[in-house]
Amino acid sequence: MGCVESMNYEILLRDASFKESRDYIRSNFKESVDVQPGFKIFDVYVIGLPPIAIGLDGDFVIFPYTKPCHGTFLLRVEDREEAARLRLLKK
Amino acid sequence: MQTSIAFYLISRLKKAGITPVVAGNKAANTLLVGSDPDRHYLGEVIDLDRAVGLITEKKRDFDRCFVFIHNDAGVSYAATMGAISGAKLYALVYGEHFDEQVKKIDFPCTVIAAKAVHNPLPLRKAIDEVAPWAA
Numbered sequence: 001m002g003c004v005e006s007m008n009y010e011i012l013l014r015d016a017s018f019k020e021s022r023d024y025i026r027s028n029f030k031e032s033v034d035v036q037p038g039f040k041i042f043d044v045y046v047i048g049l050p051p052i053a054i055g056l057d058g059d060f061v062i063f064p065y066t067k068p069c070h071g072t073f074l075l076r077v078e079d080r081e082e083a084a085r086l087r088l089l090k091k
Numbered sequence: 092m093q094t095s096i097a098f099y100l101i102s103r104l105k106k107a108g109i110t111p112v113v114a115g116n117k118a119a120n121t122l123l124v125g126s127d128p129d130r131h132y133l134g135e136v137i138d139l140d141r142a143v144g145l146i147t148e149k150k151r152d153f154d155r156c157f158v159f160i161h162n163d164a165g166v167s168y169a170a171t172m173g174a175i176s177g178a179k180l181y182a183l184v185y186g187e188h189f190d191e192q193v194k195k196i197d198f199p200c201t202v203i204a205a206k207a208v209h210n211p212l213p214l215r216k217a218i219d220e221v222a223p224w225a226a
Contacts, residue, residue: 017163018163018166018167018170019195036174037170037171037174037175038143038146038147038171038174038175040147045140045143045144045147047143047164047167047168047171048167048170048171049166049167049170049195049197049198050170050174066164066167066168067116067164068115068116068119068139068164068165068168069116069118069162069164070164071162071163071164072163072164072167
């Protein structure tokens, strides 16, 4: 997942559980979309227990990024095209 | 611990005529490859995220999948494999707080769990009781 390291991301949660990550998105963002494990965001295959919540905040995408030894990080990345693509899933 | 059990499982699977493929992150794969430089046990070894991609894109799949779990991320990976793969799923749960991880598993799989921290024998015994190579 080389792309994540090169992104201009903000870490909202660090070493979280998948449940904490899901709850954070649902309680802090008005807009979200549920996806299945393996769904691709940027070049990342999202890992987790279904359904996996992805937050949307304007042009920002908020998504869980799981590393085997470190748990789940909740990342916030600005990308207008990716946010628009995800919004289409809601329709 | 994990490396020891991985080699044991690989050995049993191979004896049963099953070809194991290992998927791990860089650290886990390095431990395995470094412990078996002549590849007496190991066959194909691939990056975990690449494996998730290949299975998601339907380019590969497996008959059985064993996921090592000692933390929350392990449960997430097991759930992911359950969702994307047609493999029969086994969750190998170990560590000091193995019971906490077991409680999080609410998806279809065979749970093999033991409080194995440094000594792999309790988990090995639990695996033997299930004998997944015979399933």
